[in-house]
Amino acid sequence: MTFLAALFDLDGTLLDSLDDLADAVNATRADDGRPALARTVIEAYVGKGTDHLVARSLEHDAPGSRLTPDEIRRAVRRFGDHYRELSGNKAAPYPGVIEGLAAFRDQGLKMAVVTNKATEFTVPLLRRVGLDEFFQCLVCGDTCPRRKPDPMPFLHACALLGVEPGQALAVGDSINDAQGARAAGITVLAVPYGYRGGLDVRALPVDGIVPSIEGAARWAAQHQEPSLP
Secondary structure, eight states: OOOOEEEEOOBTTTEEOHHHHHHHHHHHHHHTTOOOOOHHHHHTTTTSOHHHHHHHHHHTTSTTOOOOHHHHHHHHHHHHHHHHHHTTSSOEEOTTHHHHHHHHHHTTOEEEEEOSSOHHHHHHHHHHHTOGGGOSEEEOTTTSSSOTTSSHHHHHHHHHHTOOGGGEEEEESSHHHHHHHHHTTOEEEEOSSSOOTTOOGGGSOOSEEOSSHHHHHHHHHHHSOOOOO
């Protein structure tokens, strides 16, 4: 196979951002006089977009309850106010991320982030942690009408980069990444860390499990078809 592009999930794949998300969630809960949730509880709600994270975190106190759409919108606005202030305070690239992205760039691959995080949070966060320079485009949770695990964001990223899905490699940490990339016809790798809500990485429908983004770059190099003379 010939890889011309690499598509990366953000939270749990490139960045350990859980502490910032947890701080913003708990600040939102504190607005209503609710006690803080443990990091491990909030982790289970990460990966399906801001609305899901906020709603599930606020509904946690009453299992089976559901906020109304208006309540979710108001809570998401309050979460956004907190997260804009807190995002990047504690978030940092996982080991091997910077080296791996540099290796992909050296291989000549175009790169994109495909995340369910909203654009307003994604852009400043990437800039703050110093990763923005690596990517030709971003596909965020509000870029397309549908989010991961739908294949649409992956297909849109391929279109923006000018490559066919079969020429792309996706790297993620969750079932959303695996299912979305697979449905788009994209080769997909998983890293063993990140936010999966307790799901074993070996249960993901992926083409390989790599220890890091640096490991993903090595995997890609090893699976590239040699160029014709």
